[in-house]
Amino acid sequence: xxxxxxxxxxxxxxxxxxxxxxxxxxxxxxxxxxxxxxxxxxxxxxxxxxxxxxxxxxxxxxxxxxxxxxxxxxxxxxxxxxxxxxxxxxxxxxxxxxxxxxxxxxxxxxxxxxxxxxxxxxxxxxxxxxxxxxxxxxxxxxxxxxxxxxxxxxxxxxxxxxxxxxxxxxxxxxxxxxxxxxxxxxxxxxxxxxxxxxxxxxxxxxxxxxxxxxxxx
Numbered sequence: 001x002x003x004x005x006x007x008x009x010x011x012x013x014x015x016x017x018x019x020x021x022x023x024x025x026x027x028x029x030x031x032x033x034x035x036x037x038x039x040x041x042x043x044x045x046x047x048x049x050x051x052x053x054x055x056x057x058x059x060x061x062x063x064x065x066x067x068x069x070x071x072x073x074x075x076x077x078x079x080x081x082x083x084x085x086x087x088x089x090x091x092x093x094x095x096x097x098x099x100x101x102x103x104x105x106x107x108x109x110x111x112x113x114x115x116x117x118x119x120x121x122x123x124x125x126x127x128x129x130x131x132x133x134x135x136x137x138x139x140x141x142x143x144x145x146x147x148x149x150x151x152x153x154x155x156x157x158x159x160x161x162x163x164x165x166x167x168x169x170x171x172x173x174x175x176x177x178x179x180x181x182x183x184x185x186x187x188x189x190x191x192x193x194x195x196x197x198x199x200x201x202x203x204x205x206x207x208x209x210x211x212x213x214x215x216x217x
Contacts, residue, residue: 003035003081003083003084003085004033004034004035004085005033005081005085005086005087006031006032006033006038006040006079006080006081006085006086006087007031007032007033007087008029008030008031008061008077008078008079008087008088008089009029009030009031009089010027010028010029010075010077010089010090010091011028011029011030012026012027012028012091013025013026013027013075013091013093014091015091015092015193016092016093016094016192016193017093017094018093018094018096018151018152019067019093019094019095019096020095020096020097020098020126021066021067021068021069021070021095021096021097022066022067022068023066024064024065024066025064025065025066025067025073025075025093025095026062026063026064027044027061027062027063027064027065027075027077027091028060028061028062029042029060029061029062029077029079029089030059030060030061031056031059031060031061031079031087032059033059033079033081033085035081035083035085038081038082038083038085039055039056039081039082040055040056040059040079040080040081040082041053041054041055041056041079041080041082042054042055042056042061042062042063042077042078042079042080043077043078043080044061044063044065044075044076044077044078045075045076045077045078046065046067046073046075047071047073047074047075047076047209047211048067048068048069048071048073050065052065056079061077061079067093067095069095069097069156069157070095070096070097070100070154070155070156070157071095071154071156071210071211072092072093072094072095072154072162072208072209072210072211073092073093073094073095073209074090074091074092074209075090075091075092075093076088076089076090077089077090077091092208092209094152094154094164095154096120096152096153096154097154097155098120098122098123098124098125098126098128099120099123100120100153100154100155101119101155102117102118102119103116103117103118103119103153103155103161103163103176104116104117104118105176105181107179107181109180109181109182109183109202109215109216109217110202110216111136111137112134112135112136112137112183112200112202113134113135113136114132114133114134114135114174114181114183115131115132115133116131116132116133116163116174116176117130117131117132118130118131118132118150118153118163119153120153127149127150127151127152128150128152128153128163129150130150131147131150132147132150132163132165132172132174133145133146133147134172134174134183134185136183136185136199136200137200138199138200143170143185143199143200145167145170145172145185146167147165147166147167147172148165148166148167148168149165149166150163150164150165151164151165151166152164154210156210159177159178160175160176160177160210160211160213161175161176161177161210162174162175162176162210162213163176166188169187169188170185170186170187170188170199171185171186171187171188171190171192171194172184172185172186173194173208175210175213175215176215177215179217180215180216180217181202181215181216182201182202182203182206182213182214182215182216183200183201183202184198184200184201184202185198185199185200185201186198186199186200187199193208194208202215202216203215203216
């Protein structure tokens with residue numbers, strides 16, 4: 001009889017959830033497998049060169065991890081049975097460090113313009129202050145997104161940065177590094193994370209993970 005692989009669903013942390021560095025992020029995934037006699041192993045890849053393996057319990061994989069540095073972390077979870085069948089899923093967590101410093105910049109990319117000046121007010125802050133303003137071309141003319149709030153700011157040890165915020169009608173996401181920028185804008189009505197086809201994106205199709213984003217100069 002042919003083995004049927006397990007089918008996994010990652011239930012936590014919520015995609016794009018925000019976590020402070022050094023605090024534990026808990027991963028949970030559930031899976032189903034019609035093989036009643038199978039035993040299962042879980043593997044979690046944490047996107048920073050580290051990995052956790054454990055035996056599954058009651059159709060679930062659970063693990064915890066503390067990120068030491070800021071970044072957007074694509075966490076992959078795999079459930080495998082003892083007949084070499086497996087399935088995997090993933091989620092992305094935002095790890096921020098309020099002590100990372102100040103992000104400032106301005107420039108233009110492919111007809112879009114941006115200014116940004118943001119930082120966390122103190123080491124205990126959970127929300128960044130100051131502002132980031134993208135101005136992008138659309139079919140209806142130029143759209144200037146004046147934010148009502150910044151949601152998070154990530155500055156990595158290797159000089160990459162990302163900021164997310166929203167205005168009264170739009171959400172925006174910006175990636176920056178050494179004279180390069182990627183700006184993404186989408187309507188609030190489309191949800192809290194960028195849809196597959198946002199209203200505007202300087203690098204269409206690029207990953208939302210800061211390590212694989214494609215800012216332009």
